[in-house]
Amino acid sequence: MSLFTLPTIDTAPEASRPTMQALRENFGFLPNVLATMGANPVLLNGFAGAFSAYHGGGFDECERQVLLLTNAVTLRCPWTIAAHSTFALEDGMTVQEVDDLRAGRLPANPRYAALSRLARLILEKHGVISDREIAAFTAAGFVKEQVFEVILSVGLSTMTAATTNLARTPIEDHFRAQVPSAA
Template identity: 45%
Template sequence: MTDFPVHTLETAPQAARPALSGLKAAFGFIPNIAGAMSTSPVLVSSLAALFQNVHGGSFSERQIQVLLLTNAVTNASEWPVAFHSYLALQQGLSQADVDAVRDGRLPSEPGLAALSHLARTLIETRGRLAQADIDGFLGAGFSREHLLEVIAVTAASTITNYTGSVTRPPLEAPFDAYAWSRP
């Protein structure tokens, strides 16, 4: 269990409430990880702003979920893996592709595989991509803008992945079926 409270709009520090309200509007509820994160208004506000930018960028929601799920698995953060497994399925990713990413493999669709591979490589190399990694991503039909946008998605997921690993928030009931543990 966690020593970090999972705040609500009523219990969160005043400075964290606007960010929590925005996340509630986006998801229809306040995810437990955001409630735990709101102990730091700076952290939850940073995530909310980055979240808005990432989800308003050039990737589809399906592509974003592949990136976020890949990042959560690569960072071995249990709450985000469950959450993004659920969201990826909601965005039309196949169960086989969700299972592949959860197992550290690539999705079957070439474009999604290129996204997942780049995301994992970016984290594993701490941003020091080889030219072959960049060329492979660009060769899959993505642009330099996309490459840099993957960094923004990685920044957002780093916030949630690290927060999940530090605070260990409880998993909400709708995500129980997607619980995951590091292999």
């Protein structure tokens, strides 16, 4: 059961409404986590700004989903695991790639493996990454500065996971088929 009432665009604070509307147009629906964030315009608008920057970066949609799903699994967040598994499949990742990430395994695709490995290390090692770990990332075809986009993915995932876990945000039907079995 949700700890907070999910505001709608009409019931959210005035400062959240334009952002909620824009996010609904972007997704085609308003995900429950964004409705939850809408109760606090500071969180919602901060998230939306970071989200926009992240999606304007140098990774393609599947690479972004590799990062976000890896983060969701590492953060042990059922809502984000279900959502990013769904989005990854919709964006063209294979079932095997999604299953590997959900199980904490590195995918066979070397670029996806490098992204997943680095994201997990950043979370587990609190950002203390060695030169060797960055070299493994760049050896997969990335430029060193893209490490900062991986950090942004970790920040977005942390905001989302903390919000959904704390608020006990309900998982919408659109993501239900991808809810982790332990959730």
